[in-house]
Amino acid sequence: xxxxxxxxxxxxxxxxxxxxxxxxxxxxxxxxxxxxxxxxxxxxxxxxxxxxxxxxxxxxxxxxxxxxxxxxxxxxxxxxxx
Amino acid sequence: xxxxxxxxxxxxxxxxxxxxxxxxxxxxxxxxxxxxxxxxxxxxxxxxxxxxxxxxxxxxxxxxxxxxxxxxxxxxxxxxxxxxxxxxxxxxxxxxxxxxxxxxxxxxxxxxxxxxxxxxxxxxxxxxxxxxxxxxxxxxxxxxxxxxxxxxxxxxxxxxxxxxxxxxxxxxxxxxxxxxxxxxxxxxxxxxxxxxxxxxxxxxxxxxxxxxxxxxxxxxxxxxxxxxxxxxxxxxxxxxxxxxxxxxxxxxxxxxxxxxxxxxxxxxxxxxxxxxxxxxxxxxxxxxxxxxxxxxxxxxxxxxxxxxxxxxxxxxxxxxxxxxxxxxxxxxxxxxxxxxxxxxxxxxxxxxxxxxxxxxxxxxxxxxxxxxxxxxxxxxxxxxxxxxxxxxxxxxxxxxxxxxxxxxxxxxxxxxxxxxxxxxxxxxxxxxxxxxxxxxxxxxxxxxxxxxxxxxxxxxxxxxxxxxxxxxxxxxxxxxxxxxxxxxxxxxxxxxxxxxxxxxxxxxxxxxxxxxxxxxxxxxxxxxxxxxxxxxxxxxxxxxxxxxxxxxxxxxxxxxxxxxxxxxxxxxxxxxxxxxxxxxxxxxxxxxxxxxxxxxxxxxxxxxxxxxxxxxxxxxxxxxxxxxxxxxxxxxxxxxxxxxxxxxxxxxxxxxxxxxxxxxxxxxxxxxxxxxxxxxxxxxxx
Numbered sequence: 055x056x057x058x059x060x061x062x063x064x065x066x067x068x069x070x071x072x073x074x075x076x077x078x079x080x081x082x083x084x085x086x087x088x089x090x091x092x093x094x095x096x097x098x099x100x101x102x103x104x105x106x107x108x109x110x111x112x113x114x115x116x117x118x119x120x121x122x123x124x125x126x127x128x129x130x131x132x133x134x135x136x
Numbered sequence: 137x138x139x140x141x142x143x144x145x146x147x148x149x150x151x152x153x154x155x156x157x158x159x160x161x162x163x164x165x166x167x168x169x170x171x172x173x174x175x176x177x178x179x180x181x182x183x184x185x186x187x188x189x190x191x192x193x194x195x196x197x198x199x200x201x202x203x204x205x206x207x208x209x210x211x212x213x214x215x216x217x218x219x220x221x222x223x224x225x226x227x228x229x230x231x232x233x234x235x236x237x238x239x240x241x242x243x244x245x246x247x248x249x250x251x252x253x254x255x256x257x258x259x260x261x262x263x264x265x266x267x268x269x270x271x272x273x274x275x276x277x278x279x280x281x282x283x284x285x286x287x288x289x290x291x292x293x294x295x296x297x298x299x300x301x302x303x304x305x306x307x308x309x310x311x312x313x314x315x316x317x318x319x320x321x322x323x324x325x326x327x328x329x330x331x332x333x334x335x336x337x338x339x340x341x342x343x344x345x346x347x348x349x350x351x352x353x354x355x356x357x358x359x360x361x362x363x364x365x366x367x368x369x370x371x372x373x374x375x376x377x378x379x380x381x382x383x384x385x386x387x388x389x390x391x392x393x394x395x396x397x398x399x400x401x402x403x404x405x406x407x408x409x410x411x412x413x414x415x416x417x418x419x420x421x422x423x424x425x426x427x428x429x430x431x432x433x434x435x436x437x438x439x440x441x442x443x444x445x446x447x448x449x450x451x452x453x454x455x456x457x458x459x460x461x462x463x464x465x466x467x468x469x470x471x472x473x474x475x476x477x478x479x480x481x482x483x484x485x486x487x488x489x490x491x492x493x494x495x496x497x498x499x500x501x502x503x504x505x506x507x508x509x510x511x512x513x514x515x516x517x518x519x520x521x522x523x524x525x526x527x528x529x530x531x532x533x534x535x536x537x538x539x540x541x542x543x544x545x546x547x548x549x550x551x552x553x554x555x556x557x558x559x560x561x562x563x564x565x566x567x568x569x570x571x572x573x574x575x576x577x578x579x580x581x582x583x584x585x586x587x588x589x590x591x592x593x594x595x596x597x598x599x600x601x602x603x604x605x606x607x608x609x610x611x612x613x614x615x616x617x618x619x620x621x622x623x624x625x626x627x628x629x630x631x632x633x634x635x636x637x638x639x640x641x642x643x644x645x646x647x648x649x650x651x652x653x654x655x656x657x658x659x660x661x662x663x664x665x666x667x668x669x670x671x672x673x674x675x676x677x678x679x680x681x682x683x684x685x686x687x688x689x690x691x692x693x694x695x696x697x698x699x700x701x702x703x704x705x706x707x708x709x710x711x712x713x714x715x716x717x718x719x720x721x722x723x724x725x726x727x728x729x730x731x732x733x734x735x736x737x738x739x740x741x742x743x744x745x746x747x748x749x750x751x752x753x754x755x756x757x758x759x760x761x762x763x764x765x766x767x768x769x770x771x772x773x774x775x776x777x778x779x780x781x782x783x784x785x786x787x788x789x790x791x792x793x794x795x796x797x798x799x800x801x802x803x804x805x806x807x808x809x810x811x812x813x814x815x816x817x818x819x820x821x822x
Contacts, residue, residue, distance in 0.1 A: 079380070083344050084202055088567075088639065090383035091198035093232050096376075097384065104413040109534055110638060112413055116232040119408060119642040121530050123542070125635040 074132035146224030148195035227257035261401035342378035422531030444602035498676030512554030517656030540624025580777035668780035675733030763817035775806035
């Protein structure tokens with residue numbers, strides 16, 4: 055898992071408890087506008103609350119707790135912060 | 137009286153339903169969305185000289201739709217142009233929920249902003265300066281606590297003044313480097329006759345809103361091409377998807393407003409309830425909670441399954457009491473009592489029979505199911521309001537994704553255990569359209585409360601009643617998931633499905649609020665009442681005539697010579713392979729036809745035609761063996777959706793092919809399963 059600070063990776067590789075900055079969303083248009091509208095905008099900080107290496111992830115974005123399937127997380131490019 | 141049309145809109149979990157219900161106090165009428173048969177809730181408030189029509193719109197994150205439900209909201213705001221729009225934002229997540237308000241304000245300023253949950257905000261150390269917020273947005277802002285009734289009257293007053301002041305204009309958001317492109321598009325739109333909301337349309341083009349793009353393309357192909365070229369150019373030069381720039385700028389705007397009007401004293405952030413995400417425990421907990429909840433609902437409703445457990449423990453006395461005081465038994469007694477009173481007043485005439493059997497029978501069936509369905513919905517309402525339901529969806533997702541469904545399927549599936557009609561309606565919130573179609577096709581296999589009542593009656597006629605019931609439910613769920621998986625694999629093969637996705641916001645957990653649970657219950661039950669109720673009532677009338685009119689079209693009171701009997705007698709050979717044979721087998725056919733109209737008429741038909749006092753006696757009269765009753769139970773569980781469900785499938789899909797397809801698939805599945813059951817039980821009982 056991407057432990058190193060500053061590492062560019064996908065969200066599913068960020069370990070539990072870490073924070074990452076969203077860089078880009080490599081998803082189709084319908085899903086893109088939904089994610090943007092939910093607050094997943096490039097530049098935003100994402101707290102990874104739960105990530106067990108497989109299955110769903112739970113993230114916190116702008117005070118919202120969001121469950122997200124791994125497939126979507128794999129398409130979100132992030133920079134690991136701390 | 138001046139009529140004001142008001143739309144109430146907000147992001148999911150901002151407390152919209154709570155406010156809507158507090159405002160309308162339950163005075164809600166169900167009408168259809170323009171151009172569809174999809175029902176919507178409309179509440180009417182009379183205030184002074186005004187009649188305010190409030191329309192409850194499904195939750196949406198922004199005016200770009202993702203699910204079918206969201207499309208309804210988006211199109212209502214854009215195409216129906218309500219007089220005033222009430223946009224709700226959540227004081228607990230002000231900046232994030234302000235996003236939707238900005239999206240709407242960019243289109244029109246005929247808006248009143250409602251800031252919800254202000255009582256809770258205080259206790260969490262959140263303080264909002266409403267004057268600054270009002271100034272920043274340029275529209276009236278009202279602070280609300282729907283549960284405590286704070287701000288409701290002020291909201292109504294502000295709606296009226298917004299309506300009377302006839303505000304024009306819109307909010308201008310700075311889109312930075314994208315501004316020049318937006319302005320160029322705006323100019324193009326205006327030249328081509330799109331004077332109204334040209335700015336908003338231009339922004340939507342860069343957001344890639346499919347509805348806007350389709351609308352423009354259908355009006356002018358050339359304009360569409362020119363706009364697309366602009367969009368391409370922006371993408372090429374700015375090297376960022378314009379949709380990202382739009383969202384980023386809008387959020388920045390919301391953030392700046394938040395900074396100016398929001399003071400938040402740091403309070404401890406609630407810890408995430410990790411247990412709901414555990415790969416092993418989450419599915420187990422979810423399934424256990426759901427099972428316990430439904431077992432409780434079923435027990436209150438009918439006594440099943442607790443009564444059987446008690447019987448096995450040798451406590452048949454207690455079991456009998458529970459059964460006796462279950463809701464379905466109480467309702468039955470009540471209806472029987474009224475029938476007796478009517479009979480004693482009117483005497484045993486043909487008209488009495490008509491009133492008692494056809495009219496009262498129909499009303500009775502609706503009355504009988506009303507509390508059964510309400511209890512199931514109330515339990516789901518409590519799970520939903522407390523925030524537990526979306527968490528259970530996670531555990532369920534872990535299991536479902538293995539067979540091609542997502543956690544989003546949990547809601548339609550559980551509601552279907554009450555009644556298939558609202559179950560199918562809530563599939564609108566399922567993001568994947570292919571998953572939605574699969575659900576609509578297969579939800580009718582899920583035994584509703586009506587089928588539970590029929591199965592319970594059948595169970596009284598066999599020794600191992602509990603096993604028959606359990607088997608029916610197990611078979612139904614196996615069929616649901618097996619076919620669901622097969623359809624999923626088939627879509628995969630056709631390249632339709634990409635992956636099983638889950639994207640769910642988890643609202644904060646709290647104790648359920650009784651009033652909100654009641655509103656939820658009522659909302660879902662209403663669909664049963666309006667849709668299923670009408671159809672059940674009519675079907676009952678129709679079926680009574682079918683069994684009381686002779687082939688020469690005169691009224692008779694010997695059902696065995698009726699038109700329905702004649703018709704059924706010709707169809708009996710179909711049931712022969714299932715072991716349902718004999719000169720009275722046609723009664724089963726007739727009852728099955730009745731069950732197609734509405735499941736519960738199956739039982740009444742058997743009783744009326746055989747003249748028996750109990751189902752056990754009816755089966756003896758017809759001459760059916762015990763193992764054929766088991767076969768029949770399986771057949772009834774699966775064979776065909778009731779008329780109300782078929783009508784809903786059609787109104788939701790607008791496809792005759794799919795609707796007929798569902799009926800055919802169900803008939804085939806039911807017949808095969810029944811045939812297998814017949815063969816197996818014959819071998820086992822030999």
